[in-house]
Amino acid sequence: MKEILIATKNKGKVTDFRALFDKYGIEVISLADLAETIADIPETGSTFEENAVIKAEAIAKMLQMPVLADDSGLEVTALNNRPGIFSARYAGEEKNDQKNLHKVLTELEGVASDDRSARFVCALAVAEPGQETFVKRGVCEGVITAQPVGTHGFGYDPIFQPIGYDKTMAQLSTKEKNSISHRGNALEKLEEWLKLR
Ligand SMILES: O=c1nc[nH]c2c1ncn2[C@H]1C[C@H](O)[C@@H](COP(=O)(O)OP(=O)(O)OP(=O)(O)O)O1
Ligand SMILES: [Mg+2]
Numbered sequence: 001m002k003e004i005l006i007a008t009k010n011k012g013k014v015t016d017f018r019a020l021f022d023k024y025g026i027e028v029i030s031l032a033d034l035a036e037t038i039a040d041i042p043e044t045g046s047t048f049e050e051n052a053v054i055k056a057e058a059i060a061k062m063l064q065m066p067v068l069a070d071d072s073g074l075e076v077t078a079l080n081n082r083p084g085i086f087s088a089r090y091a092g093e094e095k096n097d098q099k100n101l102h103k104v105l106t107e108l109e110g111v112a113s114d115d116r117s118a119r120f121v122c123a124l125a126v127a128e129p130g131q132e133t134f135v136k137r138g139v140c141e142g143v144i145t146a147q148p149v150g151t152h153g154f155g156y157d158p159i160f161q162p163i164g165y166d167k168t169m170a171q172l173s174t175k176e177k178n179s180i181s182h183r184g185n186a187l188e189k190l191e192e193w194l195k196l197r
Pocket of ligand 2: 088
């Protein structure tokens with residue numbers, strides 16, 4: 001495989017995937033690189049896996065080519081695992097990363113550091129016309145910080161400190177993040193599929 005289409009409109013995910021696929025020598029193409037404009041696929045599933053499969057199968061059918069889709073988000077234990085699959089629109093339809101992470105911080109006001117555990121979850125689905133779809137989950141455990149710190153990455157990275165680190169995900173380089181992230185972890189589980197193609 002020389003290139004792979006990632007069925008996402010999220011630039012932060014594309015940056016992560018470019019670095020992840022670099023080591024396989026595979027070029028990443030995103031929906032933003034296509035000449036045609038692809039409408040948003042409604043994420044109507046009730047799990048990350050269902051949503052990843054919905055996105056992958058819809059785009060594979062539309063473009064008649066193999067695609068990889070990512071559905072991911074943040075689960076905060078003290079918030080009964082919210083925002084979960086609603087992470088992108090947690091503070092409103094406009095999908096604003098700053099508003100989303102501040103909503104989480106506000107909801108955790110007064111919650112002690114011991115009770116701020118959280119995890120990033122990523123479901124990756126690969127779909128190909130006429131073939132069985134595969135989906136795998138990756139997880140990265142951590143804690144929610146008191147304030148946003150760091151400028152790298154995207155989404156909730158500035159408030160997420162992975163276990164064993166004294167930095168947030170937004171203070172790590174893309175390479176360091178990928179080596180421990182939910183996304184990197186899920187992609188490792190799809191290596192078999194990648195090698196077959
Ligand atoms: O590594 C990450 N670091 C920080 N935040 C992250 C990460 N991975 C997912 N997230 C957050 C961002 C967004 O709030 C939600 C994904 O929502 P999700 O629907 O999968 O993506 P999206 O709507 O932005 O793009 P698309 O559906 O076109 O792939 O979780
Ligand atoms: Mg989405």
